Amino acid sequence: MIKIHSIKALVTETEGGKFGFEYSFSSGLNILSGDNSSGKSTVLSCIYYCLGMEQLASYGNSDGLKECLKTSFKYNNQNFNVFESSAQLEISNQDGEMAIITRVIKSHYEEDPNLINVQINDGSPEEKFIHAAGDTDHSNGFYKWLSDFSKIPIPLFVDDDGTTQKILYLQQIFASSFVEQTKGWSDFFAQIPVFNTKKAKQKIVEYTLGLSGLIEEFELDKLKQREKEYKNVWTNTVETFQTITSYYNLITANLTETFTAELSPAKIAKLDLQTRDTKGNYSTLEQIISELNEKSRILTIKNTLEISKVTSDEILSKQEETSKKLALLNKELQKVNEQQVNEEIKIKNYLSTVDHLSREIEALEGINKLNQLQSFHVGAVENCPVCNSSLLTNPNIELKNIDRVDGSKSISFYKSERSLYESYLKSSQNLSERFDKIVNYYQEKIGELKNTLSILDKELLDDSRIPSRISIDEEMRIKFELEKMTKIRHQFKRFKTDLMQISEKLAQIRARKEVLKRHFELDQKKIYDFKNQFIDYLDKFGYSKEILSRIYISQEESNKLFPVVSVGTITPQPIRLLSSASDFIRAQWAFYMTLLVKAELHLGILILDEPGQHAIASADLKQLLKETSKNKNRQILVAISKEDKVTISENGQIKKVEVDLLNILEETKLVKDQDYKINIIDSHNRKDKCIQPMQH
Template sequence: MMRIDKLEISIEARAYNDHSDIRHFGRVLDFASGLNLVVGDNTSGKTTLVECLFYALGMEELIEGKPCDKTLDKAVKSQFLYMEPNGNQHEWLVKESFVRIQLSNTNEETITVKRKIVSDDKQQNKMYVWKSPIMENMEHRDCREYYIHNRDDHNTEHNEGFYALLAEFTDLPIISVPARNTDKTILYMQTVFTASYIEQKRGWSDFFANIRSYNIINPKQKLVEYLMGYETNTDLVNSIGLKEKRKQFEKQWDTKVTAVKNYLAYNDLYIDGLETEIKQQKIELDELRIAVRSESVEIDTYIETLKQRIQELENKQKSSQEGNGSEQYLAVLKRYEQHTEEYKNYCIELVTEADKLDNIREQINYIESEMKRYDSLRKVNNIITTLDVKICPTCHQHLPSDISSQTALTLSQIQDSRNMLSMQRSFLVPMKKRLEAALKNKELNKLYLDKQLRKEEVEVKMMASQSNINLYPLSTNEQFELVDCKTKVATLDEVELHIKEQIELLARIKKGHQQVCDKIKELGDIEEGDLPTAKMLSAFRKLLRKFNYTSNNITNEVFFKEENTTYKYLPVIKHGENNEEEIRADSSASDFIRSIWAYYLTLLTDSKRHPGFLVMDEPCQHSMKEASLTHLFEECASITDKQTILFCSSQPKTEENEEEKEEMSSNLIEELSNIVKDKGLNLNYIEIDPKAITLIDN
């Protein structure tokens, strides 16, 4: 861990209207352990100081995701306004500027880091490090140079990467974590330091809103695991992982059993002995029996009964049709049945061809629509993106609608794509015409076959009448019964096959669940209360109570996400077993801010690895209660072995001053800080008046 002792901003500027007038501007801030309050008006430039602080640490990407000085205010890199003591305001142009920061660690080592902002050599990616506190005349020959934002800047085997130096200085090991598109990557210091900064613009919208993922899989989860040291306790990691697997098996079992029971109920069936909870399943799965609800018999017995009845009815029909038939009649009947089967197959083939034609027509319509879109795109000069095209011109697959990045298309690329579409259309249109002609001929042929089949049917009926044969020996009810029995047998056979597959899946789930339970038993079951996550949750809930969180029942409804998702270890609200929401979706705006206070402070105090400090830019959001702000200051002031730096507006909007609608005191933060001091707690109060960038000397 480390502590920020001092921040120095140095600016050499010349007057806009007199280039010979060169003066030294800047700001020096001295910080202490515990609570540091940096207070000023809304336009004083507090955020400029925050930006310079993280720029000095090489962490400027945490501000807006941009490297180098792109995140810095123009006051430190180009121009600013300064009001003279006589009230005259002049514009000043930045000639040269840099920032220095003094850091200390738990080994009582002190270093000074300097980083240039504006300079002739434009060396913004170089860090100059002295193994001493900040002094007036620090020569470059006494320092060592390091680099950032380049390959190997985290490589501990080299001696030139600044992040490797920072990791060693703060005792934060650089570890490997799973990555996308590759096997492993490292957990970068920029990702780790996300836990030390709540940015004003995005930081209050979500937990770790400004995190830099660097292709890491589930970066927020990996960050919390790193901070809390979960991955260093092998038994703990194994136990947690196994318990997660056990829950997954239990959830899979519950889902599968519910689906099986619903499927059976839909088919008037039920199964005895299949429990919804896997722990309650005592009967072996291969011993389970399915029964017909309306008949109260097992499904196999019922199917056998149906098959016997089908056989009786078919025998009756067959014996009547064939019993007294002549050879000539039987030959005509056989020919009729053969032609009937051929006619059915012909109709099926006809439907298939029609479907194929519809598919080709649909493809042509899509292509023509996209060709028109490309023609429209060529007529305009504004930026063209891939979002303007709905389907791929080569494979006709729909492009995803949630493309996060938009790639510009050139006019030549548009023309090439349109030519590709035109070529595909020229291939499909003749195919469509051939199919249409073929289908037309087949439709005519179908009419002929249908006419011939009706003639053969009349012939069969005439010969049956001459031979005294009853073509319909079954009564109407018996005919309906025969169809019903056949339908039931086919349906039940399909049900049996489906349920057999589902039982096999349940057997695999049960086997996997049992194996996981056995492994947990071998490790020795760790009580929930002994888990670091449980201790972290207890500390988090305690702070929620202190900060007056009221949107939900803290004890019974506030938890950490347990499933292995991007939100794992982050706060959620549970209303019952299966109703879970992220805490920001189920809390008032001010209560969500309280949860962010509580979560970051819990990580600061309970983490095994942490940079050791926490910066909050404008922690008073959404008309916070003054009592909650006071409790926040008290909590930060009581953490004396770590460091909190709060950049606050001197007159934030609170619930009280919004309701009173009366003239507010000049500095509410100062009043609240005095309340904290009266309780015997120390804090470092720094007032920025009137501007963060001020004249240092003449």
């Protein structure tokens, strides 16, 4: 927090005369008053300017300063030209440090107004820069210094790779402290500079109230992104591995279906590969390897003994067994081919349906863009999106109207349908690819069995004195199969290790999201307190009673953390849309005051320029002064015209009333220099502007 002690403007006219102004302020309520056009906004603009916050009081590239500080001014009906000028602001922080900030406004000595002199306590002045790269990061950047001095840290999001991202800038944070006269009362934070910050207004409230969502929203987005990436890696890993194993007719039962974000490493470790033999029995990979090892051992022993020849009966028996296996595999292959054909038919139907829905969406979107619809052929859309009834009984029917057709709901329905069919299409395409692998597997096995039958035929004709062809071929085939299964087992172990690592990462993300969820619940308590204080101020400031009970702080993205009004079944509306001009001004008083008193991070000052100029009754302005005077540990600067006429509505009648500040203060019963400090821009009964001769 900071406290403003004084603001001074120094103006030298071309003949060397010294002019300007100087006003001091205290804690609590400060009133700056004077006649209309006396220069109240000029004084406040110098405070903005010295703090590098001119964007909050100006438009475009303007510095927000009046011409009396830059080009010319009038005093006692005489015009003076400005030769050079500067502004000087004295502030302190909560540690008791004093700082004098001096910034050039106009100079004939090539002094850069974007270089600001800062003197801490009795130290030497230091030059700081603004409006250039590094002004929030570099040790000589003015906003970096102001952030450190005011104990208002610039919020950053630090990613895992160490890169930082600014969430808000000081010029945006300070928008909760400054409300300028011309455009400042048109909306909440009306003058906030954007700086490509998404949802900047929402973030200001989050920052000021100390809500965890300010930074954790970035983290949550990152967590969701990483979660999605890890799940994609899981899916790709599973699909890649299943592509390999499906070639050998190996599967992990229901792997894709049983996987959820909660699948634990322990459950993954228990996963096993298995296959179904021609008799319909299932064997695990370990059982297959064990059986192949045993067969290989027996065949090796058999083929290393003296010539052993199988008998013709054994060969014939082997032929019969192999033929049965071949017939079963051909039958299985036929079933797979039939299933694949059915799946390909489904794919064609899904493609056709997606294309059909896309054309209907295109037609409806085209219709929805027409401002006036003269003729609409029913045949453009074949089915009713609600009841799905055909609209093609008479395709030449024309609907005549001159109103715009709102097809948004129909378009949403068709897009939902298309999305559903696209998901069906993807699943069928994946299944079709799996069928390709299974077909290859069966074709390879059928080829092996046909080769075995050919060897058996030759075996019947061979000389019984030579080793058995079938025994040698069988031994080689078994060893080759054993080598393949062993490699797959190694790949499967690595595959499970990869999945366990992904599972652990996902578990960490879930745990962190749970922590963020608990923080969100704490945020709700702060928002609830904020809402209650806001409503209390609205009531005190005379806001319309019939709307008051329907106001709450929105949690929806479009108006998140800003007041909205419930309007029955219709979407709640921003308070600005349902308030009268004067009521919305009261709502802004209440909003900025609530931020000031409920803030965890706030500049500690609130400047309100002409808060009563918009048809505000003096009774409500009086209440504003009474409420602001209660905040002794904060600093409120209110600029109010000493005398003014405002138009108000009273009992259905529009009338002009006089607003006399001194009378209002008297009616409040507030004590000058105890409950408030007042600076009046009026010297020697003249209505000159704030620029006055300065003592040398």
